[in-house]
Amino acid sequence: MENLHTHFMTERGLVRAVDGVSFTLKQGVTLGLVGESGCGKTILSRTLMGLLPPSARISAQARILFNGRDLRGLGEKQLRAIRGREVAMIFQDPMTSLNPVMKVGAQISETLVYHLGMTKAEAHARGVELLRAVGIATPERRIEQYPHQLSGGIRQRVAIAIALACEPKLLIADEPTTALDVTVQSGILDLLREQQRERNMSMILITHDLGVVAGRTDEIAVMYAGKMVERASTKALFGNTRMPYTRALMESIPQLDYPTHTRLKTISGQPPNLIYPPPGCRFAPRCSRAEARCREDEPALDSDGAADHTFACWRPVGTPVVETAA
Amino acid sequence: MISEAMPRQAAQPEPVLRVEDLVVEYRLGKREVVQAVSGVSFEIYQGETLGLVGESGCGKSSAARAVMQLPAPTAGKVILNGVDLAALNNSDLRRQRKQFQMIFQDPISSLNPRRKVSDIVEMPLLVMGEGTPEERAKRVRDVLAAVGLDPEASLDRRPFQFSGGQCQRISIARALVSEPLMLICDEPVSALDVSIQAQIINLLQDMKERYHLTMLFISHDLSVVKVVCDRVAVMYLGRVCELADSETLYRQPAHPYTAALLSAIPEADPNRTPQPIAMKEGELPSATNPPPGCRFNTRCPRAREICTQVVPPLETIADRHTVACHFPLTAD
Numbered sequence: 081m082e083n084l085h086t087h088f089m090t091e092r093g094l095v096r097a098v099d100g101v102s103f104t105l106k107q108g109v110t111l112g113l114v115g116e117s118g119c120g121k122t123i124l125s126r127t128l129m130g131l132l133p134p135s136a137r138i139s140a141q142a143r144i145l146f147n148g149r150d151l152r153g154l155g156e157k158q159l160r161a162i163r164g165r166e167v168a169m170i171f172q173d174p175m176t177s178l179n180p181v182m183k184v185g186a187q188i189s190e191t192l193v194y195h196l197g198m199t200k201a202e203a204h205a206r207g208v209e210l211l212r213a214v215g216i217a218t219p220e221r222r223i224e225q226y227p228h229q230l231s232g233g234i235r236q237r238v239a240i241a242i243a244l245a246c247e248p249k250l251l252i253a254d255e256p257t258t259a260l261d262v263t264v265q266s267g268i269l270d271l272l273r274e275q276q277r278e279r280n281m282s283m284i285l286i287t288h289d290l291g292v293v294a295g296r297t298d299e300i301a302v303m304y305a306g307k308m309v310e311r312a313s314t315k316a317l318f319g320n321t322r323m324p325y326t327r328a329l330m331e332s333i334p335q336l337d338y339p340t341h342t343r344l345k346t347i348s349g350q351p352p353n354l355i356y357p358p359p360g361c362r363f364a365p366r367c368s369r370a371e372a373r374c375r376e377d378e379p380a381l382d383s384d385g386a387a388d389h390t391f392a393c394w395r396p397v398g399t400p401v402v403e404t405a406a
Numbered sequence: 407m408i409s410e411a412m413p414r415q416a417a418q419p420e421p422v423l424r425v426e427d428l429v430v431e432y433r434l435g436k437r438e439v440v441q442a443v444s445g446v447s448f449e450i451y452q453g454e455t456l457g458l459v460g461e462s463g464c465g466k467s468s469a470a471r472a473v474m475q476l477p478a479p480t481a482g483k484v485i486l487n488g489v490d491l492a493a494l495n496n497s498d499l500r501r502q503r504k505q506f507q508m509i510f511q512d513p514i515s516s517l518n519p520r521r522k523v524s525d526i527v528e529m530p531l532l533v534m535g536e537g538t539p540e541e542r543a544k545r546v547r548d549v550l551a552a553v554g555l556d557p558e559a560s561l562d563r564r565p566f567q568f569s570g571g572q573c574q575r576i577s578i579a580r581a582l583v584s585e586p587l588m589l590i591c592d593e594p595v596s597a598l599d600v601s602i603q604a605q606i607i608n609l610l611q612d613m614k615e616r617y618h619l620t621m622l623f624i625s626h627d628l629s630v631v632k633v634v635c636d637r638v639a640v641m642y643l644g645r646v647c648e649l650a651d652s653e654t655l656y657r658q659p660a661h662p663y664t665a666a667l668l669s670a671i672p673e674a675d676p677n678r679t680p681q682p683i684a685m686k687e688g689e690l691p692s693a694t695n696p697p698p699g700c701r702f703n704t705r706c707p708r709a710r711e712i713c714t715q716v717v718p719p720l721e722t723i724a725d726r727h728t729v730a731c732h733f734p735l736t737a738d
Binding site for chain 2: 116232269295319328336340345
């Protein structure tokens with residue numbers, strides 16, 4: 081068993097989409113990466129995959145260690161050997177991530193032939209197996225079809241089959257169920273969880289939906305305006321939320337047991353502009369607990385004793401709001 | 407904050423909106439016809455919000471557009487305040503339009519990017535030929551302030567200078583400036599982040615009270631619908647399969663599809679992993695070739711032979727609770 085250890089540090093694009101984020105992910109662990117649009121969660125995952133547009137700049141000090149190797153030092157050719165082979169990705173919209181003019185079978189075989197050097201016949205046979213593994217009932221028929229002939233749920237299963245083809249060590253799923261209906265969504269999430277456990281992969285599940293990560297991750301990292309603001313085990317994050325932003329996010333979601341016409345709690349204002357982020361804590365202008373210090377000094381991602389639970393806040397939930405100055 | 411459901415009067419007044427046997431068909435090529443909505447009926451009373459929920463392709467948006475006469479339905483009646491909108495000619499319809507307005511899912515693409523906010527919000531009044539320029543300008547300012555935008559700061563700006571949540575506020579202002587009876591909301595918060603979504607939901611509730619609105623609220627998000635709607639109609643493949651007060655529907659769903667839908671919702675609580683009710687494997691049926699009998703029979707865990715042959719009618723099983731199922735869940 082290898083011990084997968086990813087250390088990740090990125091800093092300031094011109095728009096500071098991801099601004100000083102570090103984290104490690106162990107083998108066999110599912111990390112939920114949660115935040116609102118524009119918080120940097122997708123850019124973070126693309127940085128990891130080396131899939132950034134040319135305008136992106138990654139800071140010189142940043143290191144991305146995957147299995148002990150720094151991905152930043154690798155050339156495009158070496159990266160290509162890792163991408164799809166050791167790190168695979170699933171995207172939000174399976175219609176645009178699949179090739180519309182290629183049969184499903186050819187798309188699965190492509191990876192197998194390229195990375196594993198299989199013959200076409202071997203790849204075809206393996207493709208059928210993979211489709212069956214992701215819960216597709218008639219793989220022999222599906223493998224001959226084009227993406228437009230499939231429903232959204234089946235398409236996403238095909239995308240998962242392609243991602244799993246080379247038995248990657250890390251799977252990044254970027255909003256894998258956002259484009260799908262609820263009755264299809266739970267099936268896809270269960271499939272990801274099951275495959276992750278079976279293959280002892282690491283997985284990063286990126287989503288804006290706290291409901292999606294609640295039951296299906298081991299750890300959660302919450303991002304706000306390019307920063308990681310809280311990181312904990314899933315249980316601790318929901319049971320003992322420390323960062324006011326995480327708390328506010330949870331409270332603004334309508335719950336099924338709310339009576340009709342319940343007034344929802346809201347977070348006032350808008351997320352900050354990432355070209356000129358506010359000084360201090362980036363959430364301070366919208367935070368009900370903020371005090372003078374929050375608008376001046378930036379809090380670091382730190383723990384207050386509890387192992388495995390870090391948060392970036394001067395006035396975390398659970399401490400008195402108004403502390404009389406001595 | 408948490409209020410009991412309002413007691414209802416024994417004698418129901420005339421509904422604000424009565425939809426009867428609504429049918430919407432689209433042509434696909436020369437021969438093929440898709441029936442997106444197949445005979446949907448419902449009523450909405452003064453001050454009430456009716457939710458229309460279902461998965462993509464169930465016909466909920468088509469139904470909403472047919473109510474708006476965008477375009478008019480293939481068949482059926484849409485009676486607003488006693489007038490059948492589907493039977494009106496264009497100029498009469500235009501005169502009626504101030505009574506029913508709509509807001510859309512994507513707030514940015516539903517606003518003309520080249521127009522100033524003042525023009526966008528004034529447009530409905532201009533089209534209806536209402537008021538003098540001074541009166542119109544005042545109404546625009548008033549409604550912008552009501553939806554939480556600073557009129558001075560926003561009148562001369564264009565939609566791209568606003569965020570998604572603010573654009574949705576502009577859409578709401580445009581819909582409300584003519585003081586309609588009825589507001590139709592098609593997935594109004596689906597494109598917004600949760601923190602902004604909560605602001606807009608609260609705003610819609612405030613506007614409903616302030617302008618005495620009756621609302622039709624379309625969404626695929628059952629948690630949002632629960633908070634906003636007094637009654638909920640669940641649609642599946644072009645038909646209403648269940649309609650009840652939202653408290654009843656969520657507590658005691660009678661249609662197997664409603665139950666499956668509710669059981670699949672992921673909740674933000676790690677101790678409550680959803681235990682979805684298993685539906686039969688296989689392809690989702692398509693609206694071009696719906697299954698005979700109950701349209702849900704191909705996926706329904708309770709389906710028996712009769713379900714594949716006879717269309718179940720929408721029947722009342724309890725006070726204010728109707729369901730279209732041969733074997734509803736409460737019958738056990």
